[in-house]
Amino acid sequence: MHSYDYDLFVIGGGSGGVRAARISAGHGARVGLCEESRLGGTCVIRGCVPKKLMVFASQFSEAFEDAAGYGWTVGETRFDWNALVEAKEREITRLEGVYGRMLEAAGVTVHEGRGRVVDAHTVQVGERRFTAETILVAVGGRPTRLDIPGAELGIVSDDAFDLPEQPKDLLIVGGGYIAVEFAGIFNGLGTKVTVAYRGDRILRGFDDDIRRVVDAGMRQRGVDIRTEVCPARLERADDGRIEVTYTDDTTGTYDQVFFATGRSPYVGDLGLEDAGVELGWNGHVQVDGDSRSSVDSIFAVGDVTDRVQLTPVALAEGHAFADTQFGEMPRQADHEHVPSAVFSQPPAASVGFAEHEARERFDPLRVYRSEFTPMRYTLAGRQEKALMKILVEDASDRVVGLHVVGPDAGEIVQGFAVAVRAGLTKADFDRTIGIHPTSAEELVTMRVPVDTGQ
Numbered sequence: 001m002h003s004y005d006y007d008l009f010v011i012g013g014g015s016g017g018v019r020a021a022r023i024s025a026g027h028g029a030r031v032g033l034c035e036e037s038r039l040g041g042t043c044v045i046r047g048c049v050p051k052k053l054m055v056f057a058s059q060f061s062e063a064f065e066d067a068a069g070y071g072w073t074v075g076e077t078r079f080d081w082n083a084l085v086e087a088k089e090r091e092i093t094r095l096e097g098v099y100g101r102m103l104e105a106a107g108v109t110v111h112e113g114r115g116r117v118v119d120a121h122t123v124q125v126g127e128r129r130f131t132a133e134t135i136l137v138a139v140g141g142r143p144t145r146l147d148i149p150g151a152e153l154g155i156v157s158d159d160a161f162d163l164p165e166q167p168k169d170l171l172i173v174g175g176g177y178i179a180v181e182f183a184g185i186f187n188g189l190g191t192k193v194t195v196a197y198r199g200d201r202i203l204r205g206f207d208d209d210i211r212r213v214v215d216a217g218m219r220q221r222g223v224d225i226r227t228e229v230c231p232a233r234l235e236r237a238d239d240g241r242i243e244v245t246y247t248d249d250t251t252g253t254y255d256q257v258f259f260a261t262g263r264s265p266y267v268g269d270l271g272l273e274d275a276g277v278e279l280g281w282n283g284h285v286q287v288d289g290d291s292r293s294s295v296d297s298i299f300a301v302g303d304v305t306d307r308v309q310l311t312p313v314a315l316a317e318g319h320a321f322a323d324t325q326f327g328e329m330p331r332q333a334d335h336e337h338v339p340s341a342v343f344s345q346p347p348a349a350s351v352g353f354a355e356h357e358a359r360e361r362f363d364p365l366r367v368y369r370s371e372f373t374p375m376r377y378t379l380a381g382r383q384e385k386a387l388m389k390i391l392v393e394d395a396s397d398r399v400v401g402l403h404v405v406g407p408d409a410g411e412i413v414q415g416f417a418v419a420v421r422a423g424l425t426k427a428d429f430d431r432t433i434g435i436h437p438t439s440a441e442e443l444v445t446m447r448v449p450v451d452t453g454q
């Protein structure tokens with residue numbers, strides 16, 4: 001006889017929760033999972049997946065333009081927003097189904113509804129209560145708006161995928177991942193995009209060269225990036241548009257205002273604090289390396305823990321949790337050298353340290369940098385630069401940071417991330433034969449540092 005209904009009850013059917021549930025069940029655990037919205041969570045339903053589909057959609061305008069340089073005459077082109085939204089929805093629904101079938105095949109019981117932790121071993125979903133030896137909180141995060149008058153008139157990323165109409169003028173507030181990615185999407189689809197960022201340059205935290213080259217590329221494509229300014233007030237204009245008064249007293253009128261000002265853990269009314277779970281400054285569940293909270297039987301993975309807000313990290317945390325708790329294979333998710341890509345236009349990707357971080361840790365540091373016009377832009381006449389950059393700890397010759405801006409940056413860095421993760425040296429890179437002609441060959445052919453560190 002079991003003393004609990006389940007060995008594991010997972011709250012949240014997003015990337016981290018589904019992975020943890022599926023792998024735990026595979027290890028023989030009796031697993032229940034609840035989800036209040038759609039299986040797949042932020043990434044599949046209102047994040048990475050629909051975003052990337054929209055990035056693809058938005059890139060056609062540039063391809064049509066560039067085609068002329070290669071001898072093509074492209075006839076009249078037209079874009080239908082609703083057709084894209086419908087096509088995207090079909091794909092999301094398909095993936096949602098895949099997630100459901102995957103959980104069913106693994107033997108996980110799915111309950112619809114928002115879960116609330118009642119105590120260390122009990123979760124309430126709607127009218128029902130379930131007991132479990134272990135509870136996993138994987139509820140993710142939610143986009144936040146600025147706390148300014150009229151903020152409710154604006155939208156957040158959750159809304160951007162299903163707008164009834166494509167905005168003609170769009171203001172995006174923020175300068176992080178979501179702001180720059182959606183700026184590229186809407187700009188490519190023909191919307192006039194303004195970005196308002198409170199700092200002096202977008203993508204704070206990234207390597208300065210990445211920030212500079214992405215900023216220049218976005219401006220070149222027509223995105224109006226306003227820095228050191230922020231909306232102070234939003235009001236509905238008589239014609240239904242939104243009038244924005246900025247902190248510097250300038251004004252602007254837009255069809256939509258999109259807050260891309262960060263995400264916060266979705267812990268409201270989850271009952272965590274009452275159950276004794278310690279939360280951090282912004283409400284995130286505080287966990288140790290095993291993803292265990294301050295209550296022994298309650299664990300958390302993914303964005304709700306605010307470690308690294310990336311899908312593959314949530315997957316790694318969920319998998320390590322399952323292997324450790326139910327698979328007799330104790331291990332911890334690795335948060336070092338996490339590669340990431342910004343699907344901006346131009347796209348950027350990085351692994352390892354940014355130059356400002358590397359300089360604090362490694363002295364002397366050798367810096368290799370190459371900026372060039374990618375071959376595909378030559379006949380197209382596109383005056384845009386790509387960037388390849390490698391940071392090397394001089395003493396060990398180890399590559400400690402690698403940064404790319406330009407076509408396929410994410411694809412390139414995913415491959416090189418293995419080399420950086422493995423601690424390979426610049427000499428290893430130099431010994432590697434390039435693939436010609438590619439942009440990425442630059443990463444194995446840069447011989448002269450722009451800064452020797454001496």
Ligand code: NDP
Pocket residue numbers: 146173174175176177178179181197198199203204230260261262263308309310340341342343
């Ligand atoms: P980010 O933290 O990346 O960016 C938030 C932006 O909003 C920053 O530019 C920040 O400015 C600004 N901001 C925050 N608070 C205020 C404020 N009070 N007033 C004015 N500006 C403000 O969050 P995002 O919303 O872009 O994305 C959330 C997370 O989702 C990311 O951190 C990332 O981990 C993940 N994500 C990953 C993607 C990918 O891997 N490609 C794609 C999309 C999201 P400042 O820089 O000055 O702090």
